[in-house]
Amino acid sequence: MVITSLCDNLALPGFAAEHGLSLWIDTGKERILFDFGQTDAYEANAQKLGIHLAEADFGFLSHGHYDHGGGLARFLAANSHAPVYLSPYAFEDHRNRLGNYIGLAPMESPRLLTRGCPGCHSSLWQGKFPIDTSGMTCQGQQEDFRHEQYLLLEDGGRRILFSGCSHKGIFNLVEHFRPDILVGGFHFMRWQSRQRLEDAAKRLLCYPCRYITCHCTGQEQYEILKQYMGGRITWLRAGQSLTL
Numbered sequence: 001m002v003i004t005s006l007c008d009n010l011a012l013p014g015f016a017a018e019h020g021l022s023l024w025i026d027t028g029k030e031r032i033l034f035d036f037g038q039t040d041a042y043e044a045n046a047q048k049l050g051i052h053l054a055e056a057d058f059g060f061l062s063h064g065h066y067d068h069g070g071g072l073a074r075f076l077a078a079n080s081h082a083p084v085y086l087s088p089y090a091f092e093d094h095r096n097r098l099g100n101y102i103g104l105a106p107m108e109s110p111r112l113l114t115r116g117c118p119g120c121h122s123s124l125w126q127g128k129f130p131i132d133t134s135g136m137t138c139q140g141q142q143e144d145f146r147h148e149q150y151l152l153l154e155d156g157g158r159r160i161l162f163s164g165c166s167h168k169g170i171f172n173l174v175e176h177f178r179p180d181i182l183v184g185g186f187h188f189m190r191w192q193s194r195q196r197l198e199d200a201a202k203r204l205l206c207y208p209c210r211y212i213t214c215h216c217t218g219q220e221q222y223e224i225l226k227q228y229m230g231g232r233i234t235w236l237r238a239g240q241s242l243t244l
Contacts (some may be wrong), residue, residue, distance in 0.1 A: 002026045003183060004241040006045045007037035008214050012239035016041040020067040021164055021215040030057040034151060036071035043074055053078040054109050058117060062164025063148040064090035069104045076109055076218035089147035097135025113118040113131045123148040127172025134190060151176060165216050174207045181210045181244060189218030197221055208232050212236050
């Protein structure tokens with residue numbers, strides 16, 4: 001399996017960076033576009049890498065925030081056949097702690113499917129660790145992240161979990177799914193306490209999991225995690241590919 005980052009907060013020289021996420025997943029049997037960035041910058045990065053959106057077998061939207069689904073319309077225009085799997089709650093009214101809208105532009109397409117694809121798991125389960133909402137709301141109520149979903153793939157006997165922002169809590173995800181590899185953001189970018197990050201690193205190391213992170217983990221936060229987790233954690237930036 002090869003994972004290529006098409007959009008991330010960080011990028012290799014010559015590639016566009018933006019606050020967002022888009023991953024191209026080539027399993028050897030099918031090609032998946034996981035999230036669609038904030039704009040169509042992910043498509044320009046894909047073209048530089050020789051990746052064609054029209055060749056995706058399906059798309060997958062992790063949750064209903066603009067930095068993951070802003071480029072969705074562009075994908076639908078570039079690919080005439082691939083279904084896009086998303087939560088039935090993806091287009092609800094999502095706002096940040098300041099009350100600003102952070103959701104998606106309304107759109108309709110027969111290819112936007114709210115039934116789960118193989119490997120798709122919704123977030124409609126309770127975790128053992130508390131959820132940090134960061135003041136976000138949905139439909140005027142405290143956010144419960146029911147619009148978040150995860151993609152779990154099996155490859156060579158390994159469980160590989162893809163998460164956009166892990167809003168339900170990264171500890172809840174590794175506890176619930178017990179993946180061998182977890183790919184995605186941790187949503188630590190607002191964490192300012194070094195002690196909190198050190199404790200997080202120690203807790204993540206308790207699980208036999210390799211972490212490939214990006215986007216909302218936060219670069220400064222990642223550097224602290226890396227000091228404790230070493231080779232168990234890697235940042236994947238736009239333009240980079242990893243073979244698992």
